[in-house]
Amino acid sequence: MRKLGISIYPEHSTLEKDKAYIALAHKYGFKKVFTCLLSVDGNQDEIMSTFKETITFANELDMEVMVDIAPRVFGALGISYHDLSFFANLGAYGIRLDLGFTGNEEAIMTHNPYGLKIEINMSNATQYLDNIMAYKPNTENLVGSHNFYPHRYAGLSYSHFVTCCELFKRHNIRTSAFVNSHEATFGPWPVTEGLCTLEMHRELPIVTQAKHLLATGLIDDILIANAYASEAEMQALSGLNPQMLTFNTELFDTITELEKKIVLDEFHFYRGDVSDYLIRSTQSRVKYKQEEFKPTFTPNIRRGDILIENELYGQYKGELQIALKGMENSGKTNVVGRIAETEIFLLDFLEPWGKFQFALK
Structure with a gap:
């Protein structure tokens, strides 16, 4: 089961605001909370009391809180990586280790008596995970998450992201990545040029970012990196169907009521005999072979266009297609709509026999 999550930063907000944000996320079915304790400057007891109250509130809503604590804070609080009782007492679901050890330490931590999850950094594409696996961790308590990047152009490339994820999927380790809210x-940190794992996501709508991560098949959990x-x-993220790729779509004024019904209401899957030019839903x-499909709007075809064959195409009339390439239109194909420009790249992630649907943007 895939989970959605949020991130909170208590050092930069207030307890009341964080609680309200957690409650809102819970309302829409979010299950995860990422937070980090970057420093204990100031009144240490007060800071930790606030931190614990926030975690307790999230736990009461059955949410899982993952805590990332900077290495210098371990020293300041006198915490040992070999004694995780501090985090258990906080009520944390687990801890994130941005900086790793030799592999043996991480493996030992996964056998902690509290059942705390140990989350390791996924973004470096080294043999780090293989090394941990060699020390026989309790894989039930080992999870991975990517970094997020506030600096424009510093986010991960897609090819590197895939390489990193595949290292974790090979060992069946649960994975997560971060998306960027534009609100x-x-x-x-002080830099606020968006906050996401993949650089290509920085300017995309948040739902499109999440659709992409789901469509890769490489990410289990998706968290919003920035607040609030x-x-x-x-609400939009909570409505995503992780089992079916949904394309935001514009329908043209020339579409008929029957064509609109086909686009929006019928069940679609990518026919298995693959073409370079078309995704066919046949x-x-x-179902509608007895209906009329008169020629309507028949311009030349662009990648991302939604097509329905008209009656000039004989037995093909009523077939829905999505264009993968530009094509000349012989007049036999009605162009009834178009996938949103920001989501046309998602066509590359729809595989033969994959299920898909359209939603009005």
């Missing part, structure tokens, strides 16, 4: 205003995301963004031509 949020802060993260853990809007209620509309949370059931509508069977």
Whole structure:
């Protein structure tokens, strides 16, 4: 089961605001909270008391809190990586180790008596995980997450991201990555040029970012990296179907009511005999073979266009297609709509026999 999550930064906000944000996320079915304790400057007891109250509140809503603590804070608080009782007493679901050890220490930590999850950094594409696996960890308590990047152009390339993820999927380790809210205003650091794992996501709508991560098949959990995301963004993310790729779509004024019904209401899957030019969903031509499909809007075809064959195409009339390449239109194909420009790249992630649907943007 895939989970959605948020991030909070208590050092840069207030307890009341964080609680309200957690409660809002819970309302939309979010299950995870990422937080980090970057320093204990000031009144240490007060800081830790606030931190614990926040975690307790999230736990009462059955949410999982993952705590990232900077190495210098371990020293300041007198915490040993070999004694994780501090985090258990906080009520944390687990701890994130941004900086690793030799592999043996991480493996030992996964056998902690509290059942705490040990989350390791996924973004470096080294043999780090293989090394941990050699020391026989309790894999039930070992998870991975990517970094996030506030500096524009510093986020991961997609090819590197895939390489990193595949190292974890090979060992069946649960994975997570971060998306960027365009309504949020802060993260853990002063730089605020967005906050995401993949650089290609920085300017994309948050739902498109999440669709992409799901479509890769490489990421289990998706967290919003910056705070505070809007209620509309949370609601949109909560409505995603992880089992079916949904394309935001514009329908043209020339579309008929029957064509609109085919696009929006019928069940679509990518026919298995693959073409370089078209994704074909053929059931509508069977279901509606007795109906009329007059020629309407038949311009030349662009990648991302949504097509329905008209009656000039004989037995193909009523078949829905998505264009993968530009093509000349012979007049036999009605262009009824178009996938949102920001989501056309998602066509590359729809595989033969994959299920898909359209939603009006």
